[in-house]
Amino acid sequence: MKLGIFFLVxxxxxxxxxxxxxxxxxxxxxxxxGAQPQDLALSSGLWFLTFALMQIPVGAALDSIGPRRTxxxxxxxxxxxxxxxxxxxxxxxxxxxxxILIGIGCSPVLMAAYYIFGRVYPVRVxxxxxxxxxxxxxxxxxxxxxxxxWAAETFGWxxxxxxxxxxxxxxxxxxxxxxxxxxxxDQPAGGRGSLLDVLKLRALWLILPLMAVxxxxxxxxxxxxxxxxxxxxxxxDALVIGSATLVMAxxxxxGSFAYGAADRVFGSLKAVVLVGNLLSAACVLALWFLPTxxxxxxxxxxxxxxxxxxxxxxxxAHGRSFFPPHLLGRGVTLMNLFGIGGVGVFxxxxxxxxxxxxxxxxxxxxxxxxxxxxxxxxxxxxxxxFSQDRSD
Numbered sequence: 001m002k003l004g005i006f007f008l009v010x011x012x013x014x015x016x017x018x019x020x021x022x023x024x025x026x027x028x029x030x031x032x033x034g035a036q037p038q039d040l041a042l043s044s045g046l047w048f049l050t051f052a053l054m055q056i057p058v059g060a061a062l063d064s065i066g067p068r069r070t071x072x073x074x075x076x077x078x079x080x081x082x083x084x085x086x087x088x089x090x091x092x093x094x095x096x097x098x099x100i101l102i103g104i105g106c107s108p109v110l111m112a113a114y115y116i117f118g119r120v121y122p123v124r125v126x127x128x129x130x131x132x133x134x135x136x137x138x139x140x141x142x143x144x145x146x147x148x149x150w151a152a153e154t155f156g157w158x159x160x161x162x163x164x165x166x167x168x169x170x171x172x173x174x175x176x177x178x179x180x181x182x183x184x185x186d187q188p189a190g191g192r193g194s195l196l197d198v199l200k201l202r203a204l205w206l207i208l209p210l211m212a213v214x215x216x217x218x219x220x221x222x223x224x225x226x227x228x229x230x231x232x233x234x235x236x237d238a239l240v241i242g243s244a245t246l247v248m249a250x251x252x253x254x255g256s257f258a259y260g261a262a263d264r265v266f267g268s269l270k271a272v273v274l275v276g277n278l279l280s281a282a283c284v285l286a287l288w289f290l291p292t293x294x295x296x297x298x299x300x301x302x303x304x305x306x307x308x309x310x311x312x313x314x315x316x317a318h319g320r321s322f323f324p325p326h327l328l329g330r331g332v333t334l335m336n337l338f339g340i341g342g343v344g345v346f347x348x349x350x351x352x353x354x355x356x357x358x359x360x361x362x363x364x365x366x367x368x369x370x371x372x373x374x375x376x377x378x379x380x381x382x383x384x385x386f387s388q389d390r391s392d
Contacts (some may be wrong), residue, residue, distance in 0.1 A: 003178035004068075008113040009136050011075055011171050015165070016140030017148075018083075018099075019219065023147050023227035023245055027238050028157050029170035035092040037228045041351025043092075043099045044224045048344030050103030055337035056171045056195060062329030066181030067112030071134035076172030076263060079105020083165035087158045103167070110137070112179070112335050117184040118320060118328045127269060127317035131260015134313050138253045142246060149242035153158070196332050203322045206387035210380035211315050211335055212333030214277055217373040218282045218309030219349055221342045222248050225369060228354075234295050245300040251303035255310030256283055269318050270389040273311050274381060281377035288370035291363040312339055313366045321390040345374065 022029070022040050029035040035043070055076075061070040082101025089095050110133070117129045151160040198204070221229075226245050230236035236244070262272040283304035291298065316335045323331035350369045357365040 001331070003117065004175070005133075007114060007171060007174040007178050008067075008071065008116075009133055010174060011071065011106075011109040012081070012133060012141070013031070013140040014075075014168055014171060015109055015145050016137050017164070018079075018102045018140075019044070019051075019105055020140070020223040020245075021050070022223065023146055023224050023334070023355070024238060024242050025152065025157055026224075026227040027231065028152060029095065032157075033089055033092060033095060038351045038355050039092040039095070041224055041354065042117050043095045043218075043350030045344050045351065046096055047099040047103040048340050048347060049109045050100045050344075052337045052341030052344055053338070054104055054107035054137070055111070055333040056132050058111055059195065059330040059333030061108070062111060062115045062333065063326070067108070067115050068176065068179040071108045071112040071179065072172050072176035074086055074108050075105045077105070078102070078170065080165050080169035081105075082160055083168055083261040083291060084190055086162040087165060088171065100128070100141065109175075110134075114316065114320075114332045115329050115373050116182060118323075118332065123257075123321065125368030126262065126320055127314055128260045130313035131256050131258075135253050135256035135260065138249065138256055138310075142249045142253070147242075149238045153238070187359075195330050195334065198323070198327055198334050199324050201254050202366065203388045203390075204319055204334075206337075206383050207319055208338050210273075210277060210384040211319070213310050213337040213376040213380040214273075214280075214315060215309060215339050216346045216376060217280060217370075218248075218252060218306050218342050220274060220347045220369075221305060221374065222252065224347065225350070226302060227364065229291075229363075229366045230292075230295070232359070233291060233366070234298075236295070244295070244302070248302045251306035252310050255307035257316040259311050270384075270387060270388055271313055273314050273318065274384060276308045276311050276314075277377055277381045277384070280305055280311075281374050281381065283308060284370055284374040284377060288367050288374060291367055291370070315339070318387075318390060346372070359367050 022044050025035065026040055029040065058070060078101045082098045082105055085094060085101060086098035113129060113133050118127055121129060134257065180277060222245060227241050230241050230244055259272065259276065266272055283301050287301045316332060319335045320332060353368050353372060354365040357368045359365055
């Protein structure tokens with residue numbers, strides 16, 4: 001089981017990499033493939049939307065056939081195939097297609113690990129384990145920053161992505177060999193249950209709105225808008241952008257570990273999530289108000305967004321506390337659907353917003369995006385404040 005978890009973490013490193021690497025490659029993709037920032041916003045949004053929509057069949061598969069086959073087959077065929085399409089891309093729509101396939105391939109890996117955690121380990125340590133796997137997995141964010149910029153400059157971006165395709169297939173094969181499915185659970189008299197049964201849990205209704213927006217600023221800025229922002233406003237090249245995004249990625253790693261343990265320190269998971277998201281909103285709105293405060297001042301604000309915007313595992317843990325065992329797979333994937341689906345929707349909208357606002361001054365389109373992200377966080381936190389705490 002431990003070796004299987006290791007390879008699931010490795011698969012999640014790849015998932016984090018794929019959702020974040022467009023920011024660093026944006027300059028070269030614009031030159032060689034003709035993919036402009038709006039095109040890359042759509043590509044990134046398609047990854048998140050596809051990933052989110054896949055949570056419905058992934059949840060059913062986890063509850064029926066288990067995590068081993070679900071993760072191995074999807075990552076190997078769709079993930080590896082999508083990376084190959086990306087490496088061979090000649091037009092912007094090829095990038096769209098590649099990101100859709102990669103989104104399908106990455107969709108089961110984190111939830112497969114969460115499913116095993118929920119079935120094998122005590123509930124009281126779920127948040128810690130959930131935060132730890134995201135913390136380790138977010139190393140993919142690090143690889144998608146300066147190291148990717150270096151590899152693209154040294155070997156070429158196509159060769160670098162082709163190597164990733166080979167690595168993705170190799171990890172998928174390891175999942176098929178080493179991941180062990182937990183023993184089946186006793187089913188209730190009414191059968192396995194359905195997604196509708198999860199949606200009937202009223203306690204989730206005030207959690208899901210914040211779940212849909214808590215990860216939006218960190219994912220969208222780190223994964224896409226940091227590159228065009230620093231290029232247009234500060235005239236930064238790929239290596240400088242890679243340095244700034246590396247700082248943000250490190251902050252996201254630290255934030256994932258911090259959220260994973262914070263409820264055991266402060267005694268209230270809900271309070272930790274609420275305060276953290278309010279601080280994330282403050283950083284986003286400061287970025288909206290002061291986009292020209294200086295390169296490293298802005299990079300520090302982005303690091304704050306990365307740190308405080310990493311509440312995803314804590315929110316999944318909050319929702320998981322309401323799921324009965326036979327609905328665990330559908331429950332955690334529903335949380336993931338909202339978390340990743342929100343990023344897909346609002347990241348796509350951010351591309352339209354960027355296109356609609358005149359770039360005079362050059363920071364104006366980005367300010368509009370940052371303001372939208374900040375207001376979304378405030379609205380989600382306002383509803384979440386009335387949710388039921390489950391610190392018991």
